[in-house]
Amino acid sequence: MLGGALAAALLFSPLIGNVPLPPELVLRILLHHLSAGALFPSPCAGMAVSSRACGADLEIVWDERVPEVLLALGVGGALGASGATLQGVFRNPLADPFLLGLSSGGTVGAALVLVFAIDVAQQNLVLPLFAFAGALATGAVVMLAARSRYGSVETLLLTGVALSSFLSSLLSLLLLLNPTGSLQVDFWLLGSIGSATWPVDGIVLGVVLVTGTLLSLYGRELNLLQLGGDVAQSLGVDARRVRLVLLVLTSLTTAVAVAFTGVIGFVGLVSPHVVRRLAGSDYRTVVPGAAVVGGAFLLVARDASLLALPSSVLPIGIFTSFAGAPFFAYLLYRRRGSAPFGGG
Numbered sequence: 001m002l003g004g005a006l007a008a009a010l011l012f013s014p015l016i017g018n019v020p021l022p023p024e025l026v027l028r029i030l031l032h033h034l035s036a037g038a039l040f041p042s043p044c045a046g047m048a049v050s051s052r053a054c055g056a057d058l059e060i061v062w063d064e065r066v067p068e069v070l071l072a073l074g075v076g077g078a079l080g081a082s083g084a085t086l087q088g089v090f091r092n093p094l095a096d097p098f099l100l101g102l103s104s105g106g107t108v109g110a111a112l113v114l115v116f117a118i119d120v121a122q123q124n125l126v127l128p129l130f131a132f133a134g135a136l137a138t139g140a141v142v143m144l145a146a147r148s149r150y151g152s153v154e155t156l157l158l159t160g161v162a163l164s165s166f167l168s169s170l171l172s173l174l175l176l177l178n179p180t181g182s183l184q185v186d187f188w189l190l191g192s193i194g195s196a197t198w199p200v201d202g203i204v205l206g207v208v209l210v211t212g213t214l215l216s217l218y219g220r221e222l223n224l225l226q227l228g229g230d231v232a233q234s235l236g237v238d239a240r241r242v243r244l245v246l247l248v249l250t251s252l253t254t255a256v257a258v259a260f261t262g263v264i265g266f267v268g269l270v271s272p273h274v275v276r277r278l279a280g281s282d283y284r285t286v287v288p289g290a291a292v293v294g295g296a297f298l299l300v301a302r303d304a305s306l307l308a309l310p311s312s313v314l315p316i317g318i319f320t321s322f323a324g325a326p327f328f329a330y331l332l333y334r335r336r337g338s339a340p341f342g343g344g
Contacts, residue, residue: 009299029061071196073295074204078257080294082250083268088222096269097254101163106258109134114184132259139251191264191317219284266324
C-alpha cells in the first residue's frame with residue numbers, strides 16, 4: 001500500500017508546476033526521456049505546440065520538475081529513515097533527525113554564508129558545503145558523547161538539547177551582526193527544494209540509498225534495543241557500539257538532506273508513526289517503510305505548495321508543518337493512557 005501511494009505521488013507530481021502544461025504533454029515528455037526516445041520520438045507532435053515552445057517545455061519538465069520530484073523523494077526518504085532509527089535508538093516516540101541539534105548546526109553553517117556573503121558568485125555550491133559541515137560537526141560532538149563512558153540514552157538526549165540551545169543562540173548573534181541576512185536565513189529555516197538539479201539529486205539519492213540500506217540492516221538490533229541496553233547486551237548486541245554506528249549513519253543522512261533543502265520539520269517525526277499503525281512496530285519494516293512514507297509525504301507537500309500559489313515559490317517546510325503539527329498532536333492525545341513506547 002505504501003509503495004502504491006509513493007508510485008502515485010511520483011506519477012502525479014511532475015504534472016504540477018509553476019508553468020501550466022497539458023498533462024498529456026508532460027506524460028509524453030517523461031516517456032520520451034525514460035525510453036531514450038523509443039516512445040514519442042517527438043513529444044509535441046500532434047499537439048498545438050510550436051517547436052520553440054516544445055523545447056522550452058522539454059526543459060521545464062525534465063530539467064526542473066523531475067529533479068525537484070527526485071530531490072523531494074530522496075530528502076523525504078532520508079528524514080523518514082533517520083527519524084525511525086532515532087526513535088528506536090532513544091526509545092522515544094518524539095525523537096526525530098533534528099533532536100540532536102543537526103538542523104541547528106546546518107542552519108548556523110548556512111547563516112555564515114548568507115550573513116557574511118561568503119563567495120557570493122559560488123553561493124549555490126558554498127552554502128550546501130557550509131550547511132553540511134555544520135550539521136556533521138554537530139553530529140560529531142554527539143558521537144563523542146556516545147563514545148564516552150557516560151554515553152547513556154539520557155546523556156545523548158540532553159547533549160542534543162544543549163547543542164540546539166547553544167547553536168540557536170549563536171544563530172541569533174550572527175543575525176544581530178548583519179540583520180539584512182535574516183530574511184534569507186528565515187527562508188532556509190522553512191525548507192525548500194528549489195536547489196534541485198541532476199547533480200544534486202545524484203548526491204542525495206546516492207547517499208540515501210547507501211545509508212538507508214545500512215540503517216535497514218540494523219532492524220533486528222533496534223528491536224532488541226527496545227528491551228533495554230542490558231537485555232540487548234545479554235542477547236549478543238553491543239548496545240553502545242550499535243548506537244554509535246546508527247548515530248553516525250543518521251547524522252550523515254540528515255546532514256546531506258539539510259545541506260541542500262534547509263530545515264524541513266515533522267517528516268522524520270510523523271513517518272515512523274504512520275508505518276507502525278499500518279504494519280506494526282518491527283524495525284525491520286519500520287525503517288524502510290518510514291523512508292517510503294517520508295518520500296511520499298514530501299512529494300505531497302511539494303505539490304500542495306505549488307497548487308496553493310502557483311505563481312509564487314513557497315517553502316515546502318510550511319506545508320509539512322501544516323500537516324505534521326495536527327497529526328503530531330493527534331498522536332500525543334491518542335497515546336495518553338497507552339503503554340510506554342517500545343514496551344510491547
